[in-house]
Amino acid sequence: METLLSVIIIFGLLVFIHEWGHLYFAKRAGILCREFAIGFGPKIFSWKRDETVYTIRLLPLGGFVRMAGEDPEMIDIKPGFEIGLVFNQQRKVSKIIVNNKSKHPEALVVQVEKIDLEHKLTIEAYNDEGERIQYQVDEQAKLVQDEQETQIAPWNRQFGSKTVGQRALAIFAGPLMNFVLAVVILIAFALFQGMPVDEAQVGDVSPNSAASTAGLLEGDRVLAIEGQPIDTWEEMTSIIQQNPNEPIVFEVERNGQQVTIPITPEERIGQFGDPEGFVGIARPTEFSLLGSIVFGFTQTYAFMTMIFEVLGMIVTGQFSLDYVAGPVGIYNYTGEAAAMGIFVLMQWAAALSVNLGIINLLPIPAMDGGRLIFIGIEAVRGKPMDPQKEGLVHFVGFALLMLLMIVVTWNDINKFFM
Secondary structure (H helix, E strand, C coil), X not given: CHHHHHHHHHHHHHHHHHHHHHHHHHHHCCCCEEEEEEEEEEEEEEEEEXXXXXXXXXXXXXXXXXXCCCCCCCCCCCCCCEEEEEECCCCCEEEEECCCHHHCCCXXXXXXXXEECCCCCEEEEECCCCCEEEEEEEEXXXXXXXXXXXXXXXXXXXXXXXXXXXXXXXXXXXHHHHHHHHHHHHHHHHHHHCEECCCCECCCECCCXXXXXXXXXXXXXXXXXXXXXXXXXXXXXXXXXXXXCCCEEEEEEECCEEEEEEECCEEEECCCCCEEEECCECCCEECCHHHHHHHHHHHHHHHHHHHHHHHHHHHHCCXXXXXXXXXXXXXXXXXXXXXXXXXXXXXXXXXXXHHHHHHHHCCCCCCHHHHHHHHHHHHHHCCCCCHHHHHHHHHHHHHHHHHHHHHHHHHHHHHHHC
């Protein structure tokens, strides 16, 4: 239950902040955002605020912001159609009743001759007396079909009407907010837990651990391991991780004296599924407001570097599916992090947020990075790509991503449960 709750909170936060970035900058550009969704598939519940419907959907695999103009409008009114018109106080059309007109006795029923709901915002139609009249449509008029209202999207409210810069920012803002979230989480972590000190010094020692049994104490300064001089925490932990179940000799400074302590690291499964050693000591910390802010940025950069190193393995041929986790793997890792405490969970959430931001920026069709590539091509060509061709590319890319997700999930199941 703790794992499930942790997953819901973390993924909900990561997806929310990502999609909120898209929503905020799209609205700032004047784009009509029809829906802000967390999850995919059938709606669980929804509510509307201003022009946007906010929905929670069944499948917690991401989210989306549906902007006007990204998809073809579903309601097509052709010449000869009979529609009902409802007017506002300015005598502009505020509602266009597509069907079930008998349920709207207040509507004026007309036969459409010409209709333009994108540029001129006019309807030319014949009334009951056969007169041809032009009606002006309000910019926020609603199309009503099957008693469901859909706001019209004039051209100046559509995604495609905005400048290359505005559209690129609306797309890039999602991953950007994930990086910002990671920085904020890590700053909070450093403020409450303290900043890790980059020294080979012993912090808290876990009871009944290899370090405790061997006699290592909090405050000990590690000078060397197996005769190799040690200056940083990373150097120390690297040697420990490389020697599971193998005795190694620590040379430490304690109260101005040098002490030799033999320790045999215990074994656990590391980040990439390989066995690694650990002795049960925590990194020492210090508290500083300015330092915490610096830590938030530097640690976010460190997470980015780690992720790019893994991605680089794809190019060098060293890549393995074991380096990638799908929903099952992330669920299990989140449970492990939650069991280690809130501060470990915070670091894990920050790492996931950075990972989400980077993966979304990869030049893969259907991802934010793929969409940015098409916007970049448009900037170079001076005209947009054929929407149908671009849509096909994104569709194929999405299908391949789903196939990869299935393969990775199956690998997770084999790794954790078989």
